[in-house]
Amino acid sequence: MLSSTVENYLKELFLLDQYGNKEIATGEIAKSLDVTPGSATSMIKTLAQAGLVEHRPHYGVKLTKQGRTLAVHVVRRHRIVELFLVKVLGMDWSKVHEEAEQLEHVVSDEIISRMDDLLGHPSHDPHGDPIPTTDGTLPERPLQLLSFCDRGDSVSIARIGNQNANFLQFAQDNGLLLGARIEVTNRNDIADSMTIHAKGKDVVLGLAAAGRIEVEYA
Amino acid sequence: MLSSTVENYLKELFLLDQYGNKEIATGEIAKSLDVTPGSATSMIKTLAQAGLVEHRPHYGVKLTKQGRTLAVHVVRRHRIVELFLVKVLGMDWSKVHEEAEQLEHVVSDEIISRMDDLLGHPSHDPHGDPIPTTDGTLPERPLQLLSFCDRGDSVSIARIGNQNANFLQFAQDNGLLLGARIEVTNRNDIADSMTIHAKGKDVVLGLAAAGRIEVEYA
DNA sequence: ATTAAACTTTTGACTAATCAAAAAGAATCT
DNA sequence: AGATTCTTTTTGATTAGTCAAAAGTTTAAT
Numbered sequence: 484m485l486s487s488t489v490e491n492y493l494k495e496l497f498l499l500d501q502y503g504n505k506e507i508a509t510g511e512i513a514k515s516l517d518v519t520p521g522s523a524t525s526m527i528k529t530l531a532q533a534g535l536v537e538h539r540p541h542y543g544v545k546l547t548k549q550g551r552t553l554a555v556h557v558v559r560r561h562r563i564v565e566l567f568l569v570k571v572l573g574m575d576w577s578k579v580h581e582e583a584e585q586l587e588h589v590v591s592d593e594i595i596s597r598m599d600d601l602l603g604h605p606s607h608d609p610h611g612d613p614i615p616t617t618d619g620t621l622p623e624r625p626l627q628l629l630s631f632c633d634r635g636d637s638v639s640i641a642r643i644g645n646q647n648a649n650f651l652q653f654a655q656d657n658g659l660l661l662g663a664r665i666e667v668t669n670r671n672d673i674a675d676s677m678t679i680h681a682k683g684k685d686v687v688l689g690l691a692a693a694g695r696i697e698v699e700y701a
Numbered sequence: 702m703l704s705s706t707v708e709n710y711l712k713e714l715f716l717l718d719q720y721g722n723k724e725i726a727t728g729e730i731a732k733s734l735d736v737t738p739g740s741a742t743s744m745i746k747t748l749a750q751a752g753l754v755e756h757r758p759h760y761g762v763k764l765t766k767q768g769r770t771l772a773v774h775v776v777r778r779h780r781i782v783e784l785f786l787v788k789v790l791g792m793d794w795s796k797v798h799e800e801a802e803q804l805e806h807v808v809s810d811e812i813i814s815r816m817d818d819l820l821g822h823p824s825h826d827p828h829g830d831p832i833p834t835t836d837g838t839l840p841e842r843p844l845q846l847l848s849f850c851d852r853g854d855s856v857s858i859a860r861i862g863n864q865n866a867n868f869l870q871f872a873q874d875n876g877l878l879l880g881a882r883i884e885v886t887n888r889n890d891i892a893d894s895m896t897i898h899a900k901g902k903d904v905v906l907g908l909a910a911a912g913r914i915e916v917e918y919a
Numbered sequence: 920a921t922t923a924a925a926c927t928t929t930t931g932a933c934t935a936a937t938c939a940a941a942a943a944g945a946a947t948c949t
Numbered sequence: 950a951g952a953t954t955c956t957t958t959t960t961g962a963t964t965a966g967t968c969a970a971a972a973g974t975t976t977a978a979t
Contacts, residue, residue: 486935486936488935488936488937508956508957509956509957509958510955510956510957518936518937518938519937519938519939520956520957520958521937521938521939521940521957521958521959521960522936522937522938523957524957524958524959525936525937525958525959526935526936526937528958529935529936540944540957540958541943541944541945541956541957541958542945542957568812571789571819572812572815572816572819573815574811574812574815578811582809582811582812585807585809586804586807586808588807589803589804589806589807590804591800591803593792593796593800594786594790594792594800597790597791597792598790601789601790704965704966706965706966706967726926726927727926727927727928728925728926728927736966736967736968737967737968737969738926738927738928739927739928739929739930739967739968739969739970740966740967740968741927742927742928742929743928743929743966743967744966744967746928747965747966758927758928758974759926759927759928759973759974759975760927760975
Protein backbone atom coordinates (compact mmCIF):
# COMPACT_ATOMS: atom_id res chain seq x y z
CA MET A 484 0.00 0.00 0.00
CA LEU A 485 1.17 3.47 -0.90
CA SER A 486 1.35 6.34 1.55
CA SER A 487 -0.75 9.44 0.91
CA THR A 488 2.45 11.33 0.27
CA VAL A 489 3.57 8.94 -2.43
CA GLU A 490 0.13 9.04 -4.00
CA ASN A 491 0.25 12.82 -4.05
CA TYR A 492 3.61 12.88 -5.79
CA LEU A 493 2.44 10.39 -8.38
CA LYS A 494 -0.83 12.21 -8.97
CA GLU A 495 0.89 15.55 -9.32
CA LEU A 496 3.45 14.17 -11.77
CA PHE A 497 0.59 12.82 -13.80
CA LEU A 498 -1.36 16.08 -13.75
CA LEU A 499 1.71 18.07 -14.75
CA ASP A 500 2.09 15.89 -17.81
CA GLN A 501 -0.95 13.85 -18.74
CA TYR A 502 0.66 12.49 -21.83
CA GLY A 503 3.89 11.32 -20.28
CA ASN A 504 6.10 12.90 -22.91
CA LYS A 505 8.06 15.42 -21.01
CA GLU A 506 10.27 15.17 -18.00
CA ILE A 507 9.14 17.16 -15.00
CA ALA A 508 11.72 19.33 -13.25
CA THR A 509 12.27 18.77 -9.56
CA GLY A 510 11.48 22.41 -8.88
CA GLU A 511 8.18 22.15 -10.67
CA ILE A 512 6.87 19.25 -8.66
CA ALA A 513 8.22 20.87 -5.49
CA LYS A 514 6.30 24.05 -6.22
CA SER A 515 3.10 22.15 -7.05
CA LEU A 516 3.22 20.23 -3.82
CA ASP A 517 4.47 23.16 -1.78
CA VAL A 518 7.58 21.44 -0.49
CA THR A 519 11.22 22.47 -0.74
CA PRO A 520 13.22 21.25 -3.73
CA GLY A 521 15.33 19.13 -1.41
CA SER A 522 12.28 17.29 -0.18
CA ALA A 523 11.18 16.64 -3.73
CA THR A 524 14.60 15.32 -4.70
CA SER A 525 14.62 12.87 -1.85
CA MET A 526 11.09 11.64 -2.55
CA ILE A 527 11.90 11.30 -6.23
CA LYS A 528 14.79 9.05 -5.29
CA THR A 529 12.44 6.95 -3.20
CA LEU A 530 9.97 6.69 -6.06
CA ALA A 531 12.74 5.79 -8.50
CA GLN A 532 13.90 3.09 -6.09
CA ALA A 533 10.39 1.68 -6.12
CA GLY A 534 10.26 1.70 -9.90
CA LEU A 535 7.48 4.28 -10.05
CA VAL A 536 9.48 6.98 -11.83
CA GLU A 537 12.57 7.30 -13.98
CA HIS A 538 14.96 9.91 -12.72
CA ARG A 539 17.70 11.55 -14.78
CA PRO A 540 19.52 13.51 -12.08
CA HIS A 541 19.69 17.23 -12.76
CA TYR A 542 17.32 16.87 -15.72
CA GLY A 543 14.00 15.62 -14.56
CA VAL A 544 11.63 12.86 -13.68
CA LYS A 545 9.00 10.87 -15.54
CA LEU A 546 6.40 8.33 -14.44
CA THR A 547 7.05 4.74 -15.43
CA LYS A 548 4.16 2.70 -16.80
CA GLN A 549 3.60 1.30 -13.31
CA GLY A 550 3.73 4.76 -11.73
CA ARG A 551 1.34 6.16 -14.27
CA THR A 552 -1.15 3.37 -13.66
CA LEU A 553 -1.15 4.08 -9.94
CA ALA A 554 -1.42 7.82 -10.56
CA VAL A 555 -4.39 7.40 -12.87
CA HIS A 556 -6.19 5.41 -10.22
CA VAL A 557 -5.66 8.15 -7.67
CA VAL A 558 -7.09 10.63 -10.16
CA ARG A 559 -10.04 8.34 -10.81
CA ARG A 560 -10.78 8.12 -7.11
CA HIS A 561 -10.47 11.87 -6.73
CA ARG A 562 -12.85 12.69 -9.56
CA ILE A 563 -15.47 10.12 -8.71
CA VAL A 564 -15.50 11.31 -5.12
CA GLU A 565 -15.87 14.92 -6.29
CA LEU A 566 -18.84 14.10 -8.45
CA PHE A 567 -20.39 11.96 -5.74
CA LEU A 568 -20.14 14.76 -3.22
CA VAL A 569 -21.86 17.14 -5.62
CA LYS A 570 -24.53 14.84 -6.98
CA VAL A 571 -25.38 12.68 -4.01
CA LEU A 572 -24.54 14.84 -1.02
CA GLY A 573 -25.44 18.09 -2.74
CA MET A 574 -22.21 19.84 -1.86
CA ASP A 575 -20.98 22.98 -3.54
CA TRP A 576 -18.63 22.33 -6.45
CA SER A 577 -16.27 24.97 -5.09
CA LYS A 578 -15.58 22.87 -2.00
CA VAL A 579 -15.41 19.31 -3.23
CA HIS A 580 -11.88 19.47 -4.58
CA GLU A 581 -10.46 20.04 -1.10
CA GLU A 582 -12.54 17.24 0.35
CA ALA A 583 -11.58 14.82 -2.39
CA GLU A 584 -7.93 15.68 -1.81
CA GLN A 585 -8.23 13.82 1.49
CA LEU A 586 -10.73 11.14 0.57
CA GLU A 587 -8.86 9.97 -2.52
CA HIS A 588 -6.29 8.28 -0.28
CA VAL A 589 -8.68 6.24 1.81
CA VAL A 590 -11.70 5.24 -0.25
CA SER A 591 -11.51 1.59 -1.24
CA ASP A 592 -11.97 0.23 -4.72
CA GLU A 593 -15.31 -1.16 -3.67
CA ILE A 594 -16.57 2.21 -2.52
CA ILE A 595 -15.40 3.81 -5.76
CA SER A 596 -17.05 1.12 -7.79
CA ARG A 597 -20.36 1.59 -5.99
CA MET A 598 -20.22 5.35 -6.29
CA ASP A 599 -19.49 4.89 -9.98
CA ASP A 600 -22.55 2.64 -10.37
CA LEU A 601 -24.77 5.04 -8.48
CA LEU A 602 -23.58 7.91 -10.67
CA GLY A 603 -24.18 5.93 -13.85
CA HIS A 604 -20.54 5.62 -14.91
CA PRO A 605 -19.98 9.30 -15.53
CA SER A 606 -17.30 10.49 -17.93
CA HIS A 607 -16.51 13.84 -16.33
CA ASP A 608 -16.27 15.36 -12.87
CA PRO A 609 -17.99 18.57 -11.67
CA HIS A 610 -15.20 20.69 -13.16
CA GLY A 611 -15.33 19.02 -16.53
CA ASP A 612 -12.22 16.92 -15.95
CA PRO A 613 -12.33 13.46 -17.48
CA ILE A 614 -12.73 10.48 -15.15
CA PRO A 615 -10.31 7.69 -16.00
CA THR A 616 -11.89 4.26 -16.42
CA THR A 617 -10.77 1.27 -14.34
CA ASP A 618 -8.39 0.23 -17.08
CA GLY A 619 -6.73 3.63 -17.03
CA THR A 620 -8.22 5.15 -20.18
CA LEU A 621 -9.07 8.85 -20.20
CA PRO A 622 -11.96 10.06 -22.33
CA GLU A 623 -10.76 12.77 -24.74
CA ARG A 624 -12.70 15.80 -25.93
CA PRO A 625 -11.51 18.43 -28.36
CA LEU A 626 -11.66 21.58 -26.26
CA GLN A 627 -10.50 25.09 -26.81
CA LEU A 628 -9.18 27.57 -24.28
CA LEU A 629 -11.59 30.43 -23.72
CA SER A 630 -8.60 32.77 -23.84
CA PHE A 631 -8.14 31.84 -27.50
CA CYS A 632 -11.69 32.73 -28.47
CA ASP A 633 -12.41 35.83 -30.53
CA ARG A 634 -14.99 38.52 -30.16
CA GLY A 635 -18.34 37.24 -31.35
CA ASP A 636 -17.61 33.57 -30.66
CA SER A 637 -20.51 31.69 -29.15
CA VAL A 638 -19.44 28.64 -27.19
CA SER A 639 -20.36 26.51 -24.20
CA ILE A 640 -18.26 25.96 -21.10
CA ALA A 641 -16.82 22.46 -20.88
CA ARG A 642 -14.15 22.57 -18.21
CA ILE A 643 -12.81 24.80 -15.46
CA GLY A 644 -9.17 24.06 -14.86
CA ASN A 645 -8.81 26.03 -11.66
CA GLN A 646 -9.69 24.26 -8.44
CA ASN A 647 -9.40 27.32 -6.25
CA ALA A 648 -12.59 27.60 -4.21
CA ASN A 649 -12.78 31.38 -4.56
CA PHE A 650 -12.39 31.22 -8.29
CA LEU A 651 -15.10 28.57 -8.56
CA GLN A 652 -17.39 30.61 -6.35
CA PHE A 653 -16.83 33.61 -8.58
CA ALA A 654 -17.52 31.53 -11.68
CA GLN A 655 -20.73 30.22 -10.19
CA ASP A 656 -21.90 33.67 -9.13
CA ASN A 657 -21.42 34.88 -12.70
CA GLY A 658 -23.16 32.07 -14.51
CA LEU A 659 -19.96 30.44 -15.70
CA LEU A 660 -21.13 26.89 -15.07
CA LEU A 661 -20.43 23.74 -17.02
CA GLY A 662 -22.59 23.63 -20.11
CA ALA A 663 -23.45 27.34 -19.93
CA ARG A 664 -23.82 28.99 -23.31
CA ILE A 665 -21.67 32.13 -23.45
CA GLU A 666 -20.62 34.71 -25.97
CA VAL A 667 -17.42 36.66 -26.21
CA THR A 668 -18.61 40.25 -26.50
CA ASN A 669 -15.23 41.86 -26.34
CA ARG A 670 -11.58 41.12 -26.28
CA ASN A 671 -8.65 43.43 -25.65
CA ASP A 672 -5.20 41.93 -25.94
CA ILE A 673 -3.53 45.12 -24.81
CA ALA A 674 -5.54 45.24 -21.62
CA ASP A 675 -5.17 41.47 -21.36
CA SER A 676 -8.86 41.00 -20.81
CA MET A 677 -12.05 39.80 -22.44
CA THR A 678 -15.74 40.31 -21.78
CA ILE A 679 -18.12 37.39 -21.70
CA HIS A 680 -21.87 37.49 -21.88
CA ALA A 681 -23.43 34.76 -19.79
CA LYS A 682 -26.96 34.43 -18.42
CA GLY A 683 -27.82 38.04 -19.23
CA LYS A 684 -24.77 39.36 -17.44
CA ASP A 685 -21.48 40.74 -18.70
CA VAL A 686 -18.36 39.39 -17.01
CA VAL A 687 -14.88 40.73 -17.50
CA LEU A 688 -12.06 38.19 -17.25
CA GLY A 689 -8.31 38.56 -17.44
CA LEU A 690 -6.84 36.39 -20.15
CA ALA A 691 -4.96 34.35 -17.55
CA ALA A 692 -8.25 33.46 -15.88
CA ALA A 693 -9.86 32.80 -19.24
CA GLY A 694 -6.96 30.47 -19.96
CA ARG A 695 -8.17 28.19 -17.20
CA ILE A 696 -11.58 27.81 -18.79
CA GLU A 697 -12.12 25.46 -21.70
CA VAL A 698 -15.02 25.61 -24.12
CA GLU A 699 -16.45 23.82 -27.10
CA TYR A 700 -18.07 25.30 -30.19
CA ALA A 701 -20.63 22.51 -30.39
CA MET B 702 -6.00 19.22 13.78
CA LEU B 703 -5.44 15.81 15.30
CA SER B 704 -3.51 13.03 13.62
CA SER B 705 -5.26 9.77 12.80
CA THR B 706 -3.13 8.08 15.43
CA VAL B 707 -4.24 10.47 18.15
CA GLU B 708 -7.86 10.08 17.07
CA ASN B 709 -7.52 6.31 17.29
CA TYR B 710 -6.14 6.42 20.80
CA LEU B 711 -8.91 8.76 21.92
CA LYS B 712 -11.62 6.71 20.26
CA GLU B 713 -10.33 3.48 21.73
CA LEU B 714 -10.11 4.95 25.22
CA PHE B 715 -13.70 6.06 24.85
CA LEU B 716 -14.89 2.68 23.59
CA LEU B 717 -13.10 0.88 26.42
CA ASP B 718 -14.98 2.99 28.92
CA GLN B 719 -18.02 4.80 27.57
CA TYR B 720 -18.94 6.17 30.93
CA GLY B 721 -15.57 7.59 31.85
CA ASN B 722 -15.55 6.09 35.34
CA LYS B 723 -12.65 3.76 35.26
CA GLU B 724 -9.03 4.22 34.43
CA ILE B 725 -7.77 2.26 31.45
CA ALA B 726 -4.54 0.31 31.88
CA THR B 727 -1.72 1.01 29.44
CA GLY B 728 -1.62 -2.64 28.45
CA GLU B 729 -5.30 -2.66 27.66
CA ILE B 730 -5.15 0.21 25.23
CA ALA B 731 -1.95 -1.23 23.76
CA LYS B 732 -3.67 -4.54 23.09
CA SER B 733 -6.74 -2.89 21.61
CA LEU B 734 -4.66 -0.87 19.20
CA ASP B 735 -2.19 -3.63 18.54
CA VAL B 736 0.89 -1.68 19.58
CA THR B 737 3.52 -2.49 22.18
CA PRO B 738 2.96 -1.24 25.73
CA GLY B 739 5.94 1.08 25.32
CA SER B 740 4.33 2.75 22.34
CA ALA B 741 1.13 3.23 24.28
CA THR B 742 2.97 4.74 27.24
CA SER B 743 4.69 7.25 25.06
CA MET B 744 1.51 8.23 23.24
CA ILE B 745 -0.33 8.53 26.54
CA LYS B 746 2.31 10.97 27.67
CA THR B 747 1.77 12.98 24.51
CA LEU B 748 -1.99 12.99 25.06
CA ALA B 749 -1.56 14.00 28.69
CA GLN B 750 0.71 16.84 27.59
CA ALA B 751 -2.05 18.03 25.26
CA GLY B 752 -4.63 17.87 28.03
CA LEU B 753 -6.64 15.12 26.38
CA VAL B 754 -6.13 12.51 29.08
CA GLU B 755 -5.20 12.31 32.73
CA HIS B 756 -2.41 9.89 33.43
CA ARG B 757 -1.62 8.38 36.79
CA PRO B 758 1.66 6.60 36.04
CA HIS B 759 1.56 2.87 36.72
CA TYR B 760 -2.17 3.01 37.38
CA GLY B 761 -3.96 4.09 34.28
CA VAL B 762 -5.33 6.74 32.01
CA LYS B 763 -8.66 8.50 31.65
CA LEU B 764 -10.05 10.89 29.04
CA THR B 765 -10.47 14.49 30.14
CA LYS B 766 -13.67 16.30 29.24
CA GLN B 767 -11.90 17.74 26.20
CA GLY B 768 -10.52 14.37 25.17
CA ARG B 769 -13.90 12.75 25.54
CA THR B 770 -15.55 15.37 23.38
CA LEU B 771 -13.06 14.77 20.60
CA ALA B 772 -13.40 11.01 20.97
CA VAL B 773 -17.19 11.15 20.76
CA HIS B 774 -16.92 13.10 17.53
CA VAL B 775 -14.67 10.47 16.02
CA VAL B 776 -17.21 7.82 17.03
CA ARG B 777 -20.01 9.88 15.51
CA ARG B 778 -18.15 10.16 12.23
CA HIS B 779 -17.39 6.44 12.25
CA ARG B 780 -20.97 5.38 12.83
CA ILE B 781 -22.58 7.79 10.41
CA VAL B 782 -20.14 6.70 7.73
CA GLU B 783 -20.93 3.04 8.44
CA LEU B 784 -24.63 3.58 8.10
CA PHE B 785 -24.17 5.68 4.99
CA LEU B 786 -22.12 2.97 3.33
CA VAL B 787 -24.81 0.41 4.05
CA LYS B 788 -27.89 2.48 3.27
CA VAL B 789 -26.72 4.66 0.42
CA LEU B 790 -23.98 2.64 -1.21
CA GLY B 791 -25.55 -0.70 -0.44
CA MET B 792 -22.44 -2.20 1.07
CA ASP B 793 -22.36 -5.29 3.22
CA TRP B 794 -22.57 -4.56 6.94
CA SER B 795 -19.70 -6.97 7.53
CA LYS B 796 -17.31 -4.75 5.61
CA VAL B 797 -18.25 -1.23 6.55
CA HIS B 798 -16.47 -1.18 9.89
CA GLU B 799 -13.09 -1.55 8.22
CA GLU B 800 -13.90 1.13 5.69
CA ALA B 801 -15.15 3.54 8.32
CA GLU B 802 -11.98 2.96 10.30
CA GLN B 803 -10.16 4.88 7.57
CA LEU B 804 -12.83 7.35 6.55
CA GLU B 805 -13.56 8.58 10.08
CA HIS B 806 -10.28 10.50 10.03
CA VAL B 807 -10.82 12.42 6.84
CA VAL B 808 -14.52 13.15 6.38
CA SER B 809 -15.29 16.78 7.15
CA ASP B 810 -18.03 18.01 9.45
CA GLU B 811 -19.93 19.19 6.41
CA ILE B 812 -19.88 15.76 4.82
CA ILE B 813 -21.02 14.15 8.05
CA SER B 814 -23.79 16.67 8.44
CA ARG B 815 -25.05 16.02 4.91
CA MET B 816 -24.89 12.27 5.34
CA ASP B 817 -26.80 12.69 8.59
CA ASP B 818 -29.49 14.71 6.81
CA LEU B 819 -29.74 12.19 3.99
CA LEU B 820 -30.10 9.37 6.49
CA GLY B 821 -32.78 11.22 8.44
CA HIS B 822 -30.76 11.76 11.63
CA PRO B 823 -30.49 8.10 12.55
CA SER B 824 -29.97 7.05 16.15
CA HIS B 825 -28.08 3.79 15.55
CA ASP B 826 -25.51 2.41 13.14
CA PRO B 827 -25.79 -0.89 11.20
CA HIS B 828 -24.52 -2.86 14.20
CA GLY B 829 -26.96 -1.28 16.62
CA ASP B 830 -24.41 1.04 18.17
CA PRO B 831 -25.73 4.45 19.16
CA ILE B 832 -24.72 7.45 17.05
CA PRO B 833 -23.68 10.39 19.24
CA THR B 834 -25.37 13.67 18.41
CA THR B 835 -23.39 16.80 17.51
CA ASP B 836 -23.47 17.92 21.11
CA GLY B 837 -21.97 14.64 22.25
CA THR B 838 -25.03 12.94 23.67
CA LEU B 839 -25.41 9.20 23.24
CA PRO B 840 -28.91 7.72 22.98
CA GLU B 841 -29.38 5.06 25.65
CA ARG B 842 -31.40 1.85 25.35
CA PRO B 843 -31.92 -0.74 28.03
CA LEU B 844 -30.41 -3.82 26.45
CA GLN B 845 -29.63 -7.26 27.72
CA LEU B 846 -26.80 -9.55 26.75
CA LEU B 847 -28.02 -12.57 24.81
CA SER B 848 -25.70 -14.68 26.93
CA PHE B 849 -27.83 -13.83 29.98
CA CYS B 850 -31.05 -15.00 28.38
CA ASP B 851 -32.72 -18.19 29.57
CA ARG B 852 -34.22 -21.05 27.66
CA GLY B 853 -37.60 -20.04 26.32
CA ASP B 854 -36.86 -16.32 26.17
CA SER B 855 -38.18 -14.63 23.10
CA VAL B 856 -36.32 -11.45 22.22
CA SER B 857 -35.22 -9.32 19.31
CA ILE B 858 -31.64 -8.53 18.34
CA ALA B 859 -30.67 -4.93 19.01
CA ARG B 860 -26.91 -4.78 18.78
CA ILE B 861 -23.93 -6.83 17.64
CA GLY B 862 -20.86 -5.80 19.55
CA ASN B 863 -18.35 -7.66 17.43
CA GLN B 864 -17.03 -5.88 14.39
CA ASN B 865 -15.15 -8.84 12.99
CA ALA B 866 -16.18 -9.30 9.36
CA ASN B 867 -16.27 -13.10 9.60
CA PHE B 868 -18.45 -13.00 12.67
CA LEU B 869 -20.84 -10.56 11.03
CA GLN B 870 -20.96 -12.70 7.91
CA PHE B 871 -21.78 -15.72 10.03
CA ALA B 872 -24.49 -13.79 11.87
CA GLN B 873 -26.00 -12.66 8.60
CA ASP B 874 -25.96 -16.15 7.14
CA ASN B 875 -27.84 -17.41 10.16
CA GLY B 876 -30.53 -14.80 10.30
CA LEU B 877 -29.02 -12.98 13.25
CA LEU B 878 -29.77 -9.51 11.91
CA LEU B 879 -30.75 -6.37 13.75
CA GLY B 880 -34.39 -6.51 14.67
CA ALA B 881 -34.66 -10.25 14.08
CA ARG B 882 -37.04 -12.03 16.42
CA ILE B 883 -35.28 -14.99 18.03
CA GLU B 884 -35.96 -17.54 20.70
CA VAL B 885 -33.58 -19.26 23.04
CA THR B 886 -34.40 -22.93 22.57
CA ASN B 887 -31.64 -24.30 24.71
CA ARG B 888 -28.92 -23.28 27.07
CA ASN B 889 -26.13 -25.35 28.55
CA ASP B 890 -23.84 -23.61 31.00
CA ILE B 891 -21.61 -26.63 31.35
CA ALA B 892 -21.01 -26.84 27.62
CA ASP B 893 -20.81 -23.05 27.57
CA SER B 894 -23.29 -22.83 24.70
CA MET B 895 -26.83 -21.91 23.80
CA THR B 896 -29.13 -22.66 20.90
CA ILE B 897 -31.07 -19.92 19.20
CA HIS B 898 -34.01 -20.31 16.89
CA ALA B 899 -34.01 -17.64 14.19
CA LYS B 900 -35.77 -17.53 10.83
CA GLY B 901 -36.69 -21.21 11.00
CA LYS B 902 -33.12 -22.26 11.67
CA ASP B 903 -31.40 -23.40 14.81
CA VAL B 904 -28.03 -21.82 15.55
CA VAL B 905 -25.64 -22.91 18.25
CA LEU B 906 -23.56 -20.17 19.83
CA GLY B 907 -20.85 -20.28 22.45
CA LEU B 908 -21.68 -18.06 25.41
CA ALA B 909 -18.71 -15.85 24.61
CA ALA B 910 -20.14 -15.15 21.16
CA ALA B 911 -23.63 -14.70 22.63
CA GLY B 912 -22.08 -12.19 25.02
CA ARG B 913 -21.32 -9.91 22.09
CA ILE B 914 -24.97 -9.84 21.03
CA GLU B 915 -27.46 -7.60 22.79
CA VAL B 916 -31.20 -8.03 22.72
CA GLU B 917 -34.38 -6.40 23.97
CA TYR B 918 -37.50 -8.09 25.28
CA ALA B 919 -39.78 -5.48 23.71
C1' DA C 920 8.53 -9.97 54.51
C1' DT C 921 10.54 -11.75 50.57
C1' DT C 922 10.15 -13.42 46.23
C1' DA C 923 8.00 -14.04 41.93
C1' DA C 924 4.88 -12.60 38.42
C1' DA C 925 2.77 -9.13 35.85
C1' DC C 926 2.72 -4.89 34.21
C1' DT C 927 4.56 -0.13 33.06
C1' DT C 928 8.04 2.94 31.87
C1' DT C 929 12.45 4.10 29.94
C1' DT C 930 15.96 3.82 26.60
C1' DG C 931 17.91 3.52 22.21
C1' DA C 932 17.12 2.67 17.50
C1' DC C 933 14.45 2.96 13.23
C1' DT C 934 11.38 4.85 9.28
C1' DA C 935 8.95 8.30 6.61
C1' DA C 936 8.70 12.77 5.56
C1' DT C 937 10.02 17.19 6.11
C1' DC C 938 13.14 21.77 6.18
C1' DA C 939 17.31 24.93 5.98
C1' DA C 940 21.43 25.69 4.30
C1' DA C 941 25.67 24.24 1.94
C1' DA C 942 27.61 22.19 -2.12
C1' DA C 943 27.47 20.84 -6.82
C1' DG C 944 25.92 20.93 -11.63
C1' DA C 945 23.96 23.15 -15.77
C1' DA C 946 22.87 27.12 -18.40
C1' DT C 947 23.61 31.76 -19.82
C1' DC C 948 25.93 35.94 -20.93
C1' DT C 949 29.36 38.38 -22.14
C1' DA D 950 36.53 30.46 -21.79
C1' DG D 951 35.09 32.53 -17.35
C1' DA D 952 31.87 34.30 -14.26
C1' DT D 953 27.27 34.64 -12.78
C1' DT D 954 22.86 32.78 -12.04
C1' DC D 955 19.60 29.30 -11.50
C1' DT D 956 18.42 24.88 -10.23
C1' DT D 957 19.28 20.46 -8.14
C1' DT D 958 21.35 17.57 -4.86
C1' DT D 959 23.46 16.67 -0.51
C1' DT D 960 23.89 17.09 4.33
C1' DG D 961 22.40 17.40 8.92
C1' DA D 962 18.40 18.16 11.97
C1' DT D 963 13.69 17.57 13.33
C1' DT D 964 9.06 15.42 14.23
C1' DA D 965 5.63 11.70 14.79
C1' DG D 966 5.12 7.27 15.54
C1' DT D 967 6.81 2.84 16.13
C1' DC D 968 9.44 -1.53 18.26
C1' DA D 969 12.63 -4.42 21.25
C1' DA D 970 14.62 -4.95 25.21
C1' DA D 971 16.19 -3.26 29.77
C1' DA D 972 14.85 -1.27 34.07
C1' DG D 973 11.58 -0.11 37.40
C1' DT D 974 6.80 -0.62 40.01
C1' DT D 975 2.95 -2.85 41.86
C1' DT D 976 0.54 -6.78 43.27
C1' DA D 977 0.06 -11.40 44.84
C1' DA D 978 1.73 -15.57 46.92
C1' DT D 979 4.12 -17.97 49.70
